[in-house]
Amino acid sequence: MAEKLGFFLGCIMPMRYPGIESATREVLKELGVELADLEGASCCPAPGVMRSFDQDTWLAIGARNLAIAQEMGVDILTICNGCYDTLFETAHKLNNDLEALARINKILKQVGIEYKGKTQVRHFVEYLANEIDIDAIKSKVKENGDKKMKAAVFYGCHFLKPSTIKKIDNPERPRIFDDIVEALGVESIEYKDKGSCCGAGGGVRARSPDVALKMTKENLVNMQDAGADFIVDCCPFCHLQFDVGQAELKEFQIPVLHLMQLMAMKFGLDKDKLGLEAHRTPVKL
Amino acid sequence: MTTDAKQPNPEFAKKVVEAGGKTLNLCFQCGTCTGSCPSGRQTAFRTRKLVRRAQLGLKDDIMGSDDLWLCTTCFTCYERCPRGVEIVDIIMALRNMSVREGHMAPQHKKIAQLVSKSGHLVNLRDEDKAFRKKLGLRETPPTVLEKPAGLEQVKKICQITGFDKLVAGD
Numbered sequence: 001m002a003e004k005l006g007f008f009l010g011c012i013m014p015m016r017y018p019g020i021e022s023a024t025r026e027v028l029k030e031l032g033v034e035l036a037d038l039e040g041a042s043c044c045p046a047p048g049v050m051r052s053f054d055q056d057t058w059l060a061i062g063a064r065n066l067a068i069a070q071e072m073g074v075d076i077l078t079i080c081n082g083c084y085d086t087l088f089e090t091a092h093k094l095n096n097d098l099e100a101l102a103r104i105n106k107i108l109k110q111v112g113i114e115y116k117g118k119t120q121v122r123h124f125v126e127y128l129a130n131e132i133d134i135d136a137i138k139s140k141v142k143e144n145g146d147k148k149m150k151a152a153v154f155y156g157c158h159f160l161k162p163s164t165i166k167k168i169d170n171p172e173r174p175r176i177f178d179d180i181v182e183a184l185g186v187e188s189i190e191y192k193d194k195g196s197c198c199g200a201g202g203g204v205r206a207r208s209p210d211v212a213l214k215m216t217k218e219n220l221v222n223m224q225d226a227g228a229d230f231i232v233d234c235c236p237f238c239h240l241q242f243d244v245g246q247a248e249l250k251e252f253q254i255p256v257l258h259l260m261q262l263m264a265m266k267f268g269l270d271k272d273k274l275g276l277e278a279h280r281t282p283v284k285l
Numbered sequence: 286m287t288t289d290a291k292q293p294n295p296e297f298a299k300k301v302v303e304a305g306g307k308t309l310n311l312c313f314q315c316g317t318c319t320g321s322c323p324s325g326r327q328t329a330f331r332t333r334k335l336v337r338r339a340q341l342g343l344k345d346d347i348m349g350s351d352d353l354w355l356c357t358t359c360f361t362c363y364e365r366c367p368r369g370v371e372i373v374d375i376i377m378a379l380r381n382m383s384v385r386e387g388h389m390a391p392q393h394k395k396i397a398q399l400v401s402k403s404g405h406l407v408n409l410r411d412e413d414k415a416f417r418k419k420l421g422l423r424e425t426p427p428t429v430l431e432k433p434a435g436l437e438q439v440k441k442i443c444q445i446t447g448f449d450k451l452v453a454g455d
């Protein structure tokens with residue numbers, strides 16, 4: 001199993017929800033996965049905004065991050081859909097398209113970097129499902145509680161899509177994330193339009209926050225109607241949109257957990273490392 | 286001919302194709318994309334129309350329009366399009382062209398400048414440092430925030446590509 005992986009931090013997790021970072025470090029240690037810090041990495045950079053502004057700058061900064069992993073001889077692990085999208089798409093393009101690789105290396109050469117086109121990028125949900133088996137996860141669960149909790153599993157967009165290159169699960173009817181949640185002794189509920197977008201991506205939260213919130217609200221109504229006790233996400237940006245979005249909407253109180261926080265809870269790990277104080281929507285579970 | 290008649294501009298459409306929208310002309314206007322769009326459920330943005338305008342090269346209808354920036358890049362349309370039109374790639378190509386023509390929202394400029402100057406799109410405040418410490422994490426994340434030489438590389442990349450100038454101003 002588990003060779004060492006380069007832990008890509010990104011921006012929102014380490015700065016706004018560092019509890020996701022500490023939970024990730026604790027959970028993966030518990031599962032025997034060794035993490036190395038990608039020293040000097042930057043923003044992935046964010047696909048919705050930076051790719052929209054200038055694709056070559058997006059690719060070049062992304063390739064610089066891939067090159068840090070290359071120098072350390074590790075593959076990258078990310079716990080964020082946005083970072084996953086940028087780093088996976090950049091690696092997919094540059095590892096397969098020699099012309100694009102040469103074009104981007106012409107930029108990188110001027111800062112003393114050459115990306116060789118070999119780094120692989122893994123999303124943590126896919127890594128958990130494919131490299132650590134479900135039974136190993138089940139065997140770590142210590143906190144079962146009195147009654148089975150109902151989770152609205154939220155995949156977000158960029159974990160599975162575009163599926164033509166990511167090839168992880170069927171984006172219309174995925175199971176991969178639900179199966180992990182259920183292995184933790186939590187019920188993953190069905191809800192209307194599951195698989196929809198949180199509303200934040202593509203620069204929409206920054207430019208048209210009211211439109212983003214309307215999309216968020218539709219998800220929240222559907223989750224609430226289905227009786228969700230909490231939301232579990234696999235992306236700090238969706239996490240922020242649901243957590244802060246509920247504080248902005250003032251109509252809902254559905255706790256929001258990143259899967260790494262939920263796993264840390266269920267594994268009975270140190271509660272002080274979950275960082276739930278940072279959540280704008282109180283987590284009372 | 287009236288001057289306000291919309292003139293198709295094949296040159297513009299060609300540029301979109303070259304900038305990454307290579308599947309643009311496969312669209313047969315079925316509307317599956319519009320029907321799938323979470324943003325279009327809340328707004329007047331219609332994905333199919335945007336693709337049609339790009340096909341016809343109706344540049345003035347696209348550049349600087351709000352519609353262009355209402356896509357969350359959720360990829361639902363991209364997955365469902367029966368013709369394999371890579372809609373998000375087309376939208377990205379159009380956004381890049383639009384930014385180069387000087388159309389960029391102030392909020393987006395702020396984010397772009399933050400990335401090109403600090404290497405991150407959110408800042409590290411004192412309260413974040415204190416919280417990180419309390420959680421047993423390194424106060425400053427081991428990123429460009431701790432490695433000035435790494436930040437210099439990011440800044441230089443933004444100079445080489447012209448990104449710093451592209452996103453300057455408010």
Ligand code: SF4
Nearest residue numbers: 312314315316318366
């Ligand atoms: S789904 Fe595809 S073919 Fe149909 S209108 Fe949209 S882009 Fe065109």
Ligand code: SF4
Nearest residue numbers: 322356357359360362
């Ligand atoms: S990718 Fe954009 S245009 Fe397509 S469905 Fe999603 S929000 Fe709508």
